[in-house]
Each structure stands twice: as C-alpha cells, then as structure tokens.
Amino acid sequence: MEVFSMIDARVEAELVARVMAGDERAEEELFLKYRRGVAIILNHSTDNSPAAADLCQETFKITFQKIKNGELREPGKLPAFIWKVAHNLVTDHFRKLRTHQISSIEEVEDITDATPDQLDMILEKEKAALVRRVLSDMESERERQALYRFYIAEENKERVCADLGLTTKQFNLIIFRARKHFRKLYEKMASGR
Amino acid sequence: MDHRYIDENNVGDLYLMGKLSAQERAIFEMHFINCERCVEMLEETSSLRQAIRGNWPQEILQPASLLPVRAVARPVWRTVVMACLLALLVIVPAIFVIGEMRRLRHELEEAKAIYAAQREPQNADEKEPSTDQKPTPFSERQGNDQREKSESNSSNTAKLRDSRSQTNTPVFALVAARRGEADSNEIITDESQKWLLISLDLEGDTEHETYRATIESRGRRFWRADDLRPNQYNALTMSFRSDSLPSGQYLLTLEGISKTGEMKAIANYPFRVTKKSMK
Numbered sequence: 001m002e003v004f005s006m007i008d009a010r011v012e013a014e015l016v017a018r019v020m021a022g023d024e025r026a027e028e029e030l031f032l033k034y035r036r037g038v039a040i041i042l043n044h045s046t047d048n049s050p051a052a053a054d055l056c057q058e059t060f061k062i063t064f065q066k067i068k069n070g071e072l073r074e075p076g077k078l079p080a081f082i083w084k085v086a087h088n089l090v091t092d093h094f095r096k097l098r099t100h101q102i103s104s105i106e107e108v109e110d111i112t113d114a115t116p117d118q119l120d121m122i123l124e125k126e127k128a129a130l131v132r133r134v135l136s137d138m139e140s141e142r143e144r145q146a147l148y149r150f151y152i153a154e155e156n157k158e159r160v161c162a163d164l165g166l167t168t169k170q171f172n173l174i175i176f177r178a179r180k181h182f183r184k185l186y187e188k189m190a191s192g193r
Numbered sequence: 194m195d196h197r198y199i200d201e202n203n204v205g206d207l208y209l210m211g212k213l214s215a216q217e218r219a220i221f222e223m224h225f226i227n228c229e230r231c232v233e234m235l236e237e238t239s240s241l242r243q244a245i246r247g248n249w250p251q252e253i254l255q256p257a258s259l260l261p262v263r264a265v266a267r268p269v270w271r272t273v274v275m276a277c278l279l280a281l282l283v284i285v286p287a288i289f290v291i292g293e294m295r296r297l298r299h300e301l302e303e304a305k306a307i308y309a310a311q312r313e314p315q316n317a318d319e320k321e322p323s324t325d326q327k328p329t330p331f332s333e334r335q336g337n338d339q340r341e342k343s344e345s346n347s348s349n350t351a352k353l354r355d356s357r358s359q360t361n362t363p364v365f366a367l368v369a370a371r372r373g374e375a376d377s378n379e380i381i382t383d384e385s386q387k388w389l390l391i392s393l394d395l396e397g398d399t400e401h402e403t404y405r406a407t408i409e410s411r412g413r414r415f416w417r418a419d420d421l422r423p424n425q426y427n428a429l430t431m432s433f434r435s436d437s438l439p440s441g442q443y444l445l446t447l448e449g450i451s452k453t454g455e456m457k458a459i460a461n462y463p464f465r466v467t468k469k470s471m472k
Contacts, residue, residue: 034226036236037227038226040225040232040236041226044208044209044211078227083219128248131244135248147245150206151246154212157203169201172200172201179241182241183237
C-alpha cells in the first residue's frame with residue numbers, strides 16, 4: 001500500500017507541477033480525476049442541493065488558482081487540499097444561506113426554479129414504475145428484505161444480522177447479491193422497455 | 194483506510210446514510226476523492242437508494258418500520274425453535290399420559306373380564322358343586338396354552354365375555370367305571386354351548402383333602418389339574434370350553450393326594466364326547 005501511495009504522491013506532484021506551469025491539459029486531467037469524488041462530497045454535504053454543481057465548479061476554480069499561486073506546499077497532498085477547498089465552500093454556502101437576504105429584484109430573477117418540468121416528471125414516473133417492477137420481480141425475499149431494511153429503513157447492520165440470523169460476512173454477501181440482481185433486472189427491463 | 198475495511202464495514206453505505214462520525218467521514222472523503230473504485234461504488238449505491246426510496250412496492254413487503262418491531266425483528270429460526278420446544282413440552286407429556294391411560298384402561302378391562310370369568314364358575318357352584326380351583330382346560334395338549342397366550346388380550350376378553358353371557362350351561366355328572374363295565378358316560382354338546390361342566394362323584398372317598406384329575410385320550414395326556422378340593426357335597430366340578438373337547442373317547446383319572454403327598458388312585462371316569470350339529 002505504501003508503494004502505491006508513493007507512486008500516487010509522485011503522480012500528483014507531477015500533475016501539480018504541470019498545472020503550475022500553466023498546462024491546460026493538466027488542469028483538465030486533474031478535473032476529470034477528481035470531479036466525481038468532489039461531486040459526491042458536495043452532493044452529500046448539501047443534501048443533493050442544486051447548488052452542489054456550482055460549488056463543484058467553484059472548487060476546481062479555486063484549486064487551480066491556489067496551485068498556480070503556490071499555496072499547495074506539498075503537492076503529494078493534493079487530495080486533502082481539494083477536499084479542504086470543497087469543504088470551505090460548503091461552509092461558506094451554508095453561512096451565506098443563513099445570512100442571505102434578498103436585497104434587489106435582480107437577485108430574485110437569479111433564483112432558479114427547482115420544480116422539474118413535465119418531461120422530467122414523466123421520466124421520473126417511468127423510472128419509478130420500473131423500479132417497482134424490478135423490486136417485485138426479485139426472487140429472493142431475503143435480498144429484498146435486506147435492501148429495504150438497510151437502505152430504506154436504515155436499520156443497523158448488527159440488528160438486521162441478528163434478526164435474520166446472519167453473520168456480517170453473510171449480510172455483506174446478501175447486500176452485494178441484492179444490488180447485483182437489482183442492477184441486472186433493472187438494466188434488463190430498461191432495455192426491453 | 195483500505196478497501197477491505199471499507200467493504201467489510203459498509204463504510205460507503207454508512208457514509209451515504211450519514212452514519213459516520215465527523216472524523217471517519219473526513220478520512221473516507223479524502224480517500225475516495227481520487228479513488229475510482231470507491232467513487233463508482235458510492236455513485237451506484239446513491240442511485241440505488243434514490244431509486245428504491247419512495248418506489249418501494251407496498252404489496253411485496255410491508256415496510257419494517259410500519260410493522261410491530263418484534264414481529265419483524267424475530268428471526269424465523271428462533272420462532273421455529275420456540276415452536277418446537279413448546280410442542281415438545283406439550284406433546285411428550287400428552288403422549289405419555291395418553292399411553293398410560295390406555296394401558297391402565299386395558300388392564301382394567303382385563304381385570305374386569307377375569308373377575309367376570311372367575312365369578313361364573315362360582316355362580317355355577319351355587320347350582321352345582323364345583324372345585325375350588327378353576328382348572329385350565331387342556332393346557333397341556335397340542336400347545337393350546339401357548340396359542341391362547343399368543344392370542345390378543347382383546348380376543349381373550351371377548352371369549353370371557355361370551356362365557357359370561359351363556360345360560361343353561363350343561364352339567365355332566367360322570368360315573369366311575371367299575372371293572373368289567375362298559376363306558377356309560379356320554380357328553381353331547383352343540384355349537385351353542387360354549388362351556389360345559391363336569392361333575393365327579395368322589396365315590397365316598399373322604400380321606401383326601403385334595404385331588405388330582407387327569408384326562409387322557411388315545412393314551413396321551415392333555416389336561417391335568419392338581420390341588421382340587423371337593424365341595425360340600427363331596428364332589429368335584431370342573432368347567433371346560435366346549436371347543437376344547439373335540440369328539441372322541443376320553444379317560445378321566447382321579448387320584449387322591451394325602452397330606453404327605455402320596456398319590457392314591459380313586460376312580461376312573463371314561464367318557465365319550467359327541468358334537469351335535471345345530472342343523
């Protein structure tokens with residue numbers, strides 16, 4: 001693991017060096033490499049708020065600026081650096097939300113309508129119907145129960161294990177299989193729709 | 194934080210559920226921010242959760258949170274074990290008690306039947322003198338005794354009940370044969386008479402307290418009874434099942450038993466049995 005960490009650190013350092021040198025391709029590489037992870041963090045931190053996408057853009061903008069300004073003193077710690085930038089933005093975002101007051105008509109126009117349009121609603125309905133069909137067609141009652149209790153009821157794993165008479169290993173296997181079967185059925189039904 | 198730890202502890206799931214501590218969350222975020230494997234897992238889990246949330250079909254599984262907690266929480270195997278234990282606690286003693294009751298009932302029936310059978314000769318004794326001891330008819334011949342033993346208790350009981358229901362039991366008083374005399378005793382029975390009584394006059398013998406009676410046929414002994422005691426009329430009365438005496442010639446020998454155990458011949462009672470058909 002340590003060898004891989006060292007290799008990662010060296011790769012990150014090279015990437016940082018290229019960004020500092022003004023290499024736009026390096027910026028793109030860095031963006032593509034971290035984009036999905038940052039998006040998950042921001043979506044999770046903002047509870048899937050529409051603002052997460054803007055915060056993501058802002059995270060990379062600030063990261064590139066800071067790298068170019070030489071504020072990243074240890075290039076090998078690039079992941080932690082980006083994480084810190086993203087979290088600072090989230091903190092600012094919530095601070096602004098708490099203190100924000102609409103002061104002019106221009107700001108009112110900027111507020112986007114979060115209500116989905118009709119097409120989105122139809123697609124959502126179709127997707128919901130498909131999910132219901134998939135869940136109904138799942139063969140294993142135990143897998144269905146594990147999915148429900150763990151992902152929807154969000155019951156503790158230990159409790160579910162105790163109730164179903166499972167070890168944690170068996171539980172993990174059931175969850176793994178349940179997800180696999182769900183995905184397989186979903187893809188099958190979606191393609192045959 | 195390595196992938197093994199993450200997988201075994203469902204760290205990704207717990208992260209999306211918001212169940213990690215702030216420290217765990219920071220460590221995990223710094224791990225997956227550039228980990229393609231974990232990012233894919235998180236994206237898939239997130240979309241799965243979003244998909245099934247709100248779309249769970251009510252008809253296929255009652256949401257656990259809506260059910261009484263214990264009803265959902267109790268695993269099937271525990272319920273089965275409890276049911277088995279309860280069943281054992283109830284069924285085993287029940288089987289034992291039922292078995293014991295049957296056995297006792299059976300013993301009671303047998304005792305009743307034996308008592309009734311023992312009463313019958315006594316009843317007969319009120320009409321005719323009888324021996325004090327009920328002889329076992331032909332137990333020594335042709336393995337009758339063994340066959341009777343092998344018969345079910347229920348059939349014995351039935352036979353004894355049959356005997357109890359018989360009325361007008363025929364009594365045959367045998368006369369001792371004198372030297373040079375031809376056979377003069379004849380026992381004629383029909384199918385309706387299941388029992389018969391044989392009465393022996395002791396010919397004035399009073400010196401013996403007990404007697405031995407032996408029945409032979411064609412030189413073979415097939416019945417004997419010892420320790421027979423005469424009644425108040427100085428006679429011995431014995432009951433037999435009619436079907437135990439097939440048609441033929443018989444010789445009943447009576448011997449007196451002294452107090453010292455010496456045997457003395459008293460008299461011979463030859464007799465012929467004839468079965469009369471009901472037709």
